[in-house]
């Protein structure tokens with residue numbers, strides 16, 4: 405029989421011999437009542453995605469040739485001698501003599517063997533060299549920063565990228581803070597966004613938008629309101645939780661002061677946007693004036709320094725008065741308080757009845773009317789308002805606290 409292995413015959417002759425051998429092998433195996441004959445691997449070769457240095461890499465197409473391969477279910481990559489680095493790949497043989505497979509990422513250099521279920525198997529082959537593949541290119545993306553590496557494995561939890569448009573929010577400002585998020589996952593995920601007050605961890609507002617497609621930027625915005633009024637001043641943070649269909653969950657950074665999505669909410673912005681000082685005792689509320697007491701606080705700044713609305717609302721008056729000069733009174737939204745700004749360089753461009761947002765320019769510091777030196781004369785009046793049944797109160801501590809925060 406052994407002489408039949410010689411390759412000295414024609415190819416037709418070899419096929420005939422091979423068939424005869426297969427029959428013989430089957431006949432030999434039958435008496436043992438074992439299932440299939442043991443497979444034999446004669447050779448292997450890389451056919452596609454092949455490293456130029458020879459061998460294979462993860463993802464290479466490997467063609468295995470041999471005998472009795474038709475029932476093989478598994479090719480084992482043995483790697484080193486320890487066995488701890490064995491890995492296997494399921495196969496569907498193309499024929500009794502050929503198996504094609506893709507080299508798995510875990511494959512390591514070493515012999516391979518072919519298995520028929522858990523039982524019959526071939527002897528290990530000689531060494532198959534498995535080289536390390538180069539790093540995969542990151543997918544092109546319109547926005548940095550990108551995590552390096554491979555596409556998201558299907559078993560992984562979603563990843564979230566977030567950003568918040570500022571560290572400070574003034575209630576009533578032109579537009580709220582914008583929280584933008586994008587989910588990295590292989591399928592759409594459900595998201596929930598909570599706005600957390602850091603002082604007591606209370607959730608003051610939540611958003612549950614429709615499921616988010618992967619890699620799509622979405623955003624929500626918040627202007628500082630909760631239940632139709634301003635939320636308490638203080639620190640807040642956006643928290644987003646994404647849940648995949650498989651229940652895998654992930655969140656952005658914990659809601660603490662250090663979170664990149666944390667910010668401070670304030671009800672007012674300091675109205676003079678430049679260097680200033682509070683003058684002497686004569687600048688204070690209640691100091692003596694001829695025939696009356698001072699009904700506001702004077703704050704000195706160079707003429708032309710921009711002024712903004714400390715609190716948005718509605719313009720109540722925009723007029724000129726011999727003593728007050730160019731002045732404007734704004735009914736602050738949600739406060740019941742009227743805010744008066746006097747001695748402006750020129751009349752404010754705003755009209756009575758016009759809505760104003762917090763921080764909106766209202767004019768510049770001047771010395772119009774009865775003023776000694778460029779300064780803002782600032783008044784605050786309780787409801788129902790300025791010369792309208794309300795009473796003026798000392799705005800000093802308010803100005804100081806806004807000044808410190810903004």
Ligand SMILES: [Zn+2]
Nearest residue numbers: 700701702781
């Ligand atoms: Zn004054």
